Amino acid sequence: MTQGRSIRLFLVDGSPNGLLTAEIMNWTGHALTGPRTRLSELVKRPECSRTGIYFLVGPDPDNTARPLVYIGESDDVAKRLKQHNQPEEKGGKDFWERVCLITSKDQNLTKAHVKYLESQLIALATASGRCGLKNGTAHEYINLPEADQADMAFFIEQIRTILPVLGFDFLREPATKAKSEVPSAGKPDASPVFELRLPKYNLYSKAQEMDGEFVVLAGSHAKAKWTGDAHGYRNLHEQLCEDGVLQLDSSGLRVFSQDYGFSAPSAAAAVIAGRRANGRAEWKVAATGQTYGDWQAAQVDEEYDNIDTDNV
Template identity: 45%
Template sequence: MTGRQIKLFLVDGSPGSLTTAEITNWTGHVLSAPRSELADLLKRDEAQRTGAYLLLGEDEEAVGNTRCYIGEADVVAERLRHHQREKDFWDRVVVITSKDANLTKAHGRYLESRIIDLARRAGRVKVENGTAPPLPALPEADASDMDYFVTQLEIVLPVLGVNAIRVPSAKPGPSGSRDESLSPVFQLRNGKLGVDARAQQIDGEFTMLAGSTVVGTWQGVGKAESTVKAYASYRAQHEHLVSDGAIAVEAGRGRVTRNIPFSSPSTAGSIALGRSCNGRREWIAADGSTFGSWESRGVE
């Protein structure tokens, strides 16, 4: 895998505050800030340029517990002032511009369209945009440049903790692949429940693979207060995945329609089984090893 150098700069020296991000030899520039520091962000030169932006806010009832609005503007600062007055849900903003200030209105619209499409494909946030604008016509060379620009965004944004456009890989790697970002394919089966799920760790995320069969509804309830709370969270995740089409329910069983990343193998297993799951023990590779044993390879 080719390494990348990403430069992060904490403007006031505090994590979580106004932050800039760049990749060496990339013309793009990303600026992230909490809403409480919007005034400082608006004073910066980057905010006076043409570009795209994401507004992010926590919402326990949203996909991935996050709501996201994606836009573009000739002068980003002017649009953000409007959103400060008109939109209440967001508590973080990410501004995407170019270091060489060469982005035009058409480039900004192209970015907006691509980012909205990626966010919907990723399925990690609730996209607040009511419509998805079509890609504007750009000269072939410009379109190629902007597509490369977007591939760099897909690297930079997760480093900033923004996974809105982090689309899981479409295909698993072969068993025994030397790519360190891929694991063997692990399986979780339960004949009584009709569960036959497959998963793989891809780019550091435990990902349930398209075509897996899972429970159609989440049945766990729990007794202890902590268990009840955990089960409610799992049920909400399952319901979100069903509502956004990631799990299609047919004849009482769920079919995974696209690769779904999870925070842990236990969460993935719980969503698949409709009950609590020790994912490091219950996900099994073709050679009989558990995910936990694969995860610990080379440690001792």
């Protein structure tokens, strides 16, 4: 089991919709985030006058299933944010609604450090497939001593830990990497393999729970097109086809070219079936035929019974 960690969150003005700072124990980094509507307050913060890396995040008009992100760096983040806040015809960026700034509490981040961080984070965001990037072609920046590169690797690990806590998932590792952390099937706490069958279309898919996601495994099949009524997952189905995650095969179905993590079993089932679907009923444990919903309820009942026994 992964060891727990402590993250300190502070609501600057007491409002959950205002400015928020975050820190991890024994990490020199510091995160500051807030909505664009509070930008005038954010740029007055001392963190904004430091050298740092920042993320501009907003909705993607071409893909409602994921955000649009710009990753940048600066010696004076406040100045850069002021530029980005201009209308696009004046060189600004219109798409973003939230900003997150990462700086160092000991102010030891240099221009070389943040240029390296920017290069690495753009590469990670691209590999994750969880966002659209507004950055142009990223140039690999390697002009950093080996020891500093090791320090920045640790710094990036902390950024990837703290961002999801703040509501930004675009740097989370792809499910294929998280898979190695899943317990082996012989262990009692391992997720079983679930299967979804549509015999009429000769369609068969497999999935497992991994790192908080419901991951459909590479080689699984899905309907070639969305055939149900208009629905939010229709956009996701079409986006996965466009991104090459779902590729046409000789049978006329689409096949998952890689493991892909969904937020819930129903999202995975809908994309596979090409229509609305109740994943809790349609996914079944491959070994027993038990529905996902019944399997999950059994897990909760077992843990509850153990707690009740312990208290007796």
